[in-house]
Amino acid sequence: MPITDLLERNSKLYGDEIALVEINPEVHEKQRVTWKEYALIQPTSSAPYRREITWSVFDEKANRVANLLLGRGIRKGQKVAILLMNCLEWLPIYFGILKTGAVAVPLNFRYTAEEIEYCVKLSDADVLFFGPEFIGRVEDIADDLGRERLLFFVGDSCPSFAEDYHRASANCSSVAPKVLIDDEDEAAIYYSSGTTGFPKAILQRHRALMQSARMEAIHHETTHDDVFLCIPPLYHTGAKMHWFGSLFTGGKAVLLKGNSPEAIFQAVSQEGCTIVWLLVPWCQDILAALDRGVLQLPNYRLSQWRLMHIGAQPVPPSLIKHWMRYFPNHKYDTNYGLSESTGPGCVHLGLDNIRKVGAIGVPGYGWEAKIVDEAGNEVEQGQVGELCVKGPGVMVCYYHDPKATAEVLHGDWLHTGDMARQDEEGFYYLVDRKKDVIISGGENLYPVQIEDFLSAHPKVHDVAVIGLPDRRLGEIAAAIIQVKEGETCTEAEIERFCNDLPRYKRPRKIIFAPVPRNATGKIEKPKLREQYCSTRLVEAQSSS
Incomplete structure (x- = not known):
């Protein structure tokens, strides 16, 4: 059945119950509310701005869209793009698009005007919904997008080059349109992270979205009484597909605009959140605040919080061990996936496998996995190769890119580009991205392994390892280390700490600097390579 059926079911079963809450800790003053159905709690000087909608209003709004x-x-079959920050309007617009049988195209809020234009045109989108944060960028490309594309503005003070979404939808029927949709219909185009050039458009069917919803509820034992805290951006498959667990069970979800430790704890406490999905940087910030005493656990109501899970990037085992010292009763899960597999969960650790922290886990509900060599043959257990997955969430294709599709889809198997190994119990361990492997003096170095080791240093807040060009060895490993707030650290300290690493794995260059991460928590290694590899080349040239 199509994913839209779940929304209509929830509207009938739980119509008066809260479906979504939006909290913005950065805004305290009273704002004009454009949706009459909001049950608005008036903010005070100490309370963040808050809005909420019920399941019935959610469904009605989607029908109006x-x-x-x-x-x-x-x-x-036509395409409709969404360029919004997380807000209450986001998901009703998304589901309204799906209810027409059209294909939803979420866009990264960090895209430049050039990237927005590229992605709108690549996806053949005929409509763009955009928010106030993007007025300048959309205005720059409005003429290039052409008059044939509809531009709907979601917010106050609509610009002259667009149409006011609220006004346009206000008088539209709130009854579901009679459009037949089935599992094999195209549902959404998600864009890859775009770490090399422009991003690729990933086409998914309704069955893939439904698979994600069912799998999320099964993996995390989600019930109708659970309250999910969603912080990452909804344009990304990670946030959306984890929220699908709430959609599947008809539970409440909270959209938090902001990720400070205080805001997260306050939202968990006030909204009674039971499930929280965090990215590595946010975990690091929370733990640092707890260590410094800035965050005090007794000040919050946290006893109902039962599950903390992480995805989107490799997770240092030391981070989870540190977390469990503060939250010994938490269930924990790591979720591995990619947009090409409809987001997280094609491999996951599992709630009862805390002893295997460090692994990404076993194949998820409905999934298979294997590790292959360069020739596509399965490797022996314990050997490193490329991780491949097969299941109902594998993408249809890279839209308008058959060559790139053929590179990663081999029959029913998706080649992920991630290097992994499998232990004797069948658990998979992520070793690194295939393109991130450092070849130094003929040895393969896997940055994630070195990063996990360095993360255990008591003064290290975050770390990234990249390869730098070297005349003799080809490449050397360089560690960019972000030191914890209030701490000082020297190269000598790091070098002594690394004595427990095999000599060939030890970083040959230590750089103390911030570690950049994108909106989904992934280390921006292309940015680091561009910054430090060019510097290294200049140094090498000047010394010759």
Whole structure:
């Protein structure tokens, strides 16, 4: 069944119950509310701005969006793009698009005007919904997008080059349109991270979205009484597909705009959150605040918080061990996935496998996995190779890119580009991205392994390891280390700490600097390579 059926079911079963809450800790003053159905708790000087909607209002709003689009000529199979920060409007617009049979195209809020134009055109999107944060960028490309594309502004004070979404949808019917949708219909295009050039457009069907919803609820034992705290951006498959667990069970979810330790704890405490998905940097910040005493556990109501899970990037085992010292009763899960597999969960650790922290886990519900060599043959257990996955969430293709599709899809198997190994119990361990492997003096160095080791140093807040060019060895490992707030650290301290590493794995260059991460928590290694590899080349040239 299509994912939209879940929303309609929830509207019938739990119509008066809260579906979504939006909290913005950065805004305290009273704002004009454009949706009459909001149950708004008026903010005070100490309370963040808060809005909420019920399941019935959620469904009605999605129906209005669908009927708006159908009234403007949008038909099944056409593409509609979304460029919004996390907000209450986001998901009703997304589901309204799906209810027309059209394909939703979420866009990264960090895209430049050039990238927005590229992605809108690559996906063949005929409509763009955008928020106030993007007025300048969209205005720069409005003429290039052409008059044939509809631009709907979601917010106050609509710019002249767009149409006011709230006004346009207000008089549209709140009854579901009669559009037949099945599992094999195309549902969404998600864009890859775009770490090399422009991002690729990943096409998914309705069955893949439904698989993600069912799998999330099963993996995390989600019930109707759970409250999910969603912090990452909804344009990304990680945040969306984890929220699908709430959709599947009809539970409440909280969209938190902001990721400070205090804001996270306050939201968990006030909204009664039971499940929280965090990225590595946010865990690091929370633990640092707890260590410094800035965050005090007794000041918050946290006893109902039962599960903390992480995804989107490798997780240092030392981080989870540190977390469990503060939260010994928490269940924990690591979720591995990629947009090409409809987000997280094709491999996951499992709630009862805390003893295997460091592994990404075993194949998820409905999934298979294997590790292959360069020739595509399965390697022996324990050997490193490329991780491949097969299941109902594998993408249809890279839209308009058959060559790139052929490179990663081999029959039903998706080649992930991640290097991994499997232990004797069948658990998979992520070794590194295939393109991130450092070849130094003929030895393969896997940065994630070195990063995990360095993360255990008591003064290290974050770390990234990249390869730098070297005349004799080809490449050397360089560690960019972000020191904990209030601490000082020297190269000598790091070098002594690394004495427990095999000599060939020890970083040959130590750089103390911030570690950049993107909106989904992944280390931006291309940015680091661009910064430090060019510097290294200049040094080498000047010394010759």
